[in-house]
Amino acid sequence: MSAALPRLLPFWGLLAAVHQSALAPAGPQAARIGDLWWLMFWVCTAVYALVVLALLAAVTRRREAAGIAPVVHPPAAGERRLGRWVGGATAVSAVILLGLLVASVSTGSALESLARPNSVSIDLVGYQWWWQVQYSDPMPSRRVVTANEIHIPVGQPVRLRVTSRDVIHSFWVPALHGKKDLIPGRTNDLWLRADRPGVFRGQCAEFCGWQHAHMALLVIAETPQQFAAWLDAQRQTAKPPADPLAIKGQQVFDTGPCALCHTIAGTQAVGSAGPDLTHLASRRTLAAGILDPQSLKPGNRMPAISLGADDLQALLAYLETLR
């Protein structure tokens, strides 16, 4: 029943293409949330239909045409019968609401049932207006820091520890889980699992300032082999550039304003105010621009950097080597 309706919706293909829909679950929690949504949808639809039908019947029933005289003093027996109907309907409503409550609570507890020791653990930190993603490891040199992209292995529970450094944000990838707030000074836990490979889009779901609407991220679910290969690649420090233009670009980066806020592992740039750029060119999205960042995302924290044309070309050549 719940699978038939989506195919009828004309915009369903569009939703499926961007993979940002709570109605196309890709993991057990999103599936539970989806089931609860469909249960509520059909129960409420049925109740609504019954109420509207009863209302229509009452509106269209004409006493005069049927030759019934207006009732001024209703008989006591008839009143009691109507009272029983109203009482019965109230009882049915209470039972339905209680049933929905039980379904909601059991869904809530099922969402927490994925916890496993020794699973992939990811620290997610919200900033205005980007996400820092850190794969923890007991060995500091094996930790991985990236931004706006979370890679996870398919079929394995993943633990997300979420917090914020400025204001309250909320992590919401509808295809995988419900919302979880990122609160400054507090760490919230979230378990999720993707059951099929794919790219799932998520968004900040708590108004957090000027660019709240552009604070998106991607969750990329891959096979465990692909995930391990990706993680190994991310653990490498940035390769020193070979091309003379890129070498000049690295000088521009290290001696100019970039290094004050950004980190490139393996170089002298160790700023921590902006996203880590070690493997920038391997990511699918950028959080801002260089020359005029305020034109695309007004209010974002990246200042406008004035560079000569030569320096800018060199810098771009260098950034493209950061795969």
Added chain:
Amino acid sequence: MRERARTALGVAPAALLAACQREERRFRELPAATAREGLVRQSSLQPGPPTPLPQVKVYDGNAYAIAEGQQLYQWFNCVGCHAHGGGAIGPPLMDETWIYGSAPQNIYDSIVEGRPNGMPSFRGKIPDYKVWQLVAYVRSLSGLTPSPATPPRADAMSSGPPPNLQHPRAKPQEVTHLP
């Protein structure tokens, strides 16, 4: 009494105008403001035709500029030496003693050129308009910015009075060091 009322009537519109600008958020600076490379003029005397002085008032009386400066103060690790204004390795910034002058141009110079005994030069590291935002914040630490523009609450923990009520006594002692 009537004199005082007249003064109040004259001041009120000016205060209202200032209040309008204090909340203005300028995300995109004029290209000239971002492109200029640390050329600070200490005097209005100069050779050749006159060129306008930088509009430092825009930053000094603007709540957004001061708040941005507060964030940059953390990001660029001014805290490391000056603490949150109380001073540590570096001199305190919230008292009324200014070794190199308290005028915006002097503080801009201290940041961009550096100073002897440890203050590094940030020339070419911080875009020009961001330096002016830092200057506005540094001046707000000792109550030199207009109190309507100064935030009532600091980001860092503080045992002192709210920043917009701090050190009104420092105002008359503003000093400019001209060469």
